[in-house]
Amino acid sequence: xxxxxxxxxxxxDTVYPAFLAAHYAERPGLDRASYDEQLAAxxxxxxxxxxVYSYELRxxxxxxxxxxxxxxxxxRAWLSEHRRGLPLARLADLPTRAGAxxxxxxxxxxxxxxxxxxxxxxxxxxxxxxxPRRELERLRGQGRLVVGQIASAPPGPEVLRGFDLxxxxxxxxxxxxxxxxxxxxxxPISFDTRLLEEVAVNGERPHPVxxxxxxxxxxxxxxxxxxxxxxxxxxxEVWGYGAAALPASSPIRDRHRGEAWGxxxxxxxxRSRVVVNRHIEAAEGFANxxxxxxxxxxxxxxxxxxxxxxxxxxxxxxxxxxxxxxxxLVARIEQLRADENHRRALAAAGHxxxxxxxxxxxxxxxxAAMLEARLSS
Numbered sequence: 499x500x501x502x503x504x505x506x507x508x509x510x511d512t513v514y515p516a517f518l519a520a521h522y523a524e525r526p527g528l529d530r531a532s533y534d535e536q537l538a539a540x541x542x543x544x545x546x547x548x549x550v551y552s553y554e555l556r557x558x559x560x561x562x563x564x565x566x567x568x569x570x571x572x573x574r575a576w577l578s579e580h581r582r583g584l585p586l587a588r589l590a591d592l593p594t595r596a597g598a599x600x601x602x603x604x605x606x607x608x609x610x611x612x613x614x615x616x617x618x619x620x621x622x623x624x625x626x627x628x629x630p631r632r633e634l635e636r637l638r639g640q641g642r643l644v645v646g647q648i649a650s651a652p653p654g655p656e657v658l659r660g661f662d663l664x665x666x667x668x669x670x671x672x673x674x675x676x677x678x679x680x681x682x683x684x685x686p687i688s689f690d691t692r693l694l695e696e697v698a699v700n701g702e703r704p705h706p707v708x709x710x711x712x713x714x715x716x717x718x719x720x721x722x723x724x725x726x727x728x729x730x731x732x733x734x735e736v737w738g739y740g741a742a743a744l745p746a747s748s749p750i751r752d753r754h755r756g757e758a759w760g761x762x763x764x765x766x767x768x769r770s771r772v773v774v775n776r777h778i779e780a781a782e783g784f785a786n787x788x789x790x791x792x793x794x795x796x797x798x799x800x801x802x803x804x805x806x807x808x809x810x811x812x813x814x815x816x817x818x819x820x821x822x823x824x825x826x827l828v829a830r831i832e833q834l835r836a837d838e839n840h841r842r843a844l845a846a847a848g849h850x851x852x853x854x855x856x857x858x859x860x861x862x863x864x865x866a867a868m869l870e871a872r873l874s875s
Contacts, residue, residue, distance in 0.1 A: 505870065509565065510629075643662050646664045649788075771834070798845055801834070
């Protein structure tokens with residue numbers, strides 16, 4: 499198949515509202531800064547995948563930009579600088595039901611304007627819930643390749659069928675999407691190696707056992723219950739969002755060290771000896787999440803659930819420790835704490851595997867080939 503040459507890709511991402519609120523609260527006046535200043539400040543936090551998709555695509559010679567579609571102040575700055583949609587933006591500030599509705603429309607119009615301004619061949623949605631089906635069809639009608647990425651519970655078939663291609667790190671989703679008539683490909687998550695230049699990894703690891711992630715019972719009921727039981731059995735430290743909603747009786751409250759977003763999370767991982775992993779229910783027993791690569795990438799020893807696809811990612815008991823149930827998880831943690839040489843060897847092997855096979859440099863090259871093949875056909 500002949501190459502189609504340089505791709506022009508717009509990556510549409512979203513970030514957690516709690517992160518956005520904290521980010522702007524800690525930086526008074528940032529919401530009045532220019533679009534470029536606000537975007538740079540958000541990207542510098544390294545939340546989620548940050549700008550690694552566009553960064554690696556550009557390194558491959560393609561044109562690519564990132565848009566954070568749910569960042570209201572950021573999108574308002576873009577519209578202001580391009581003299582578009584300001585009356586609606588002001589209405590969106592009202593603390594009323596009408597204001598909330600206006601905010602949704604305002605953000606959708608801002609994204610549409612950015613797409614029209616950049617004129618991409620490919621629109622890559624990191625969040626499948628951003629655009630309604632009618633908007634996806636409108637974009638496809640313009641001849642654009644509409645692609646989505648998912649590693650969580652999906653929207654319904656009506657929305658899914660609006661995509662030309664859905665890329666997923668859930669192996670079990672691929673055939674389900676294809677059965678709906680939607681193109682789908684498997685692509686695991688990866689590690690952004692730039693973090694090793696931005697976060698000090700100097701061997702000092704004062705945190706013996708750590709979990710970093712969501713502790714909201716309404717979002718992760720089984721996972722939070724496991725962590726609560728774990729708190730009673732090992733010296734676990736917890737960072738993450740959702741702790742304020744936990745009942746006073748939750749043992750996580752005494753172990754909670756605050757939220758850790760982006761670079762702050764990576765700094766915690768870089769100072770941790772053992773990191774506990776657990777997956778969301780939508781993973782259905784498959785190894786998938788970002789924590790696999792975040793923890794190993796920062797050189798911690800990872801303890802994760804046993805999974806049918808894990809050996810394709812990491813060698814169990816040589817590169818990561820595995821467990822099946824609470825008792826085995828406690829046993830694995832105790833083994834690693836009792837034998838520092840073993841912990842170091844496991845962590846080093848996991849780190850080496852991540853840096854050799856699970857980097858975005860490799861993954862985005864694979865993604866670019868997928869996109870090129872779709873455009874060519």
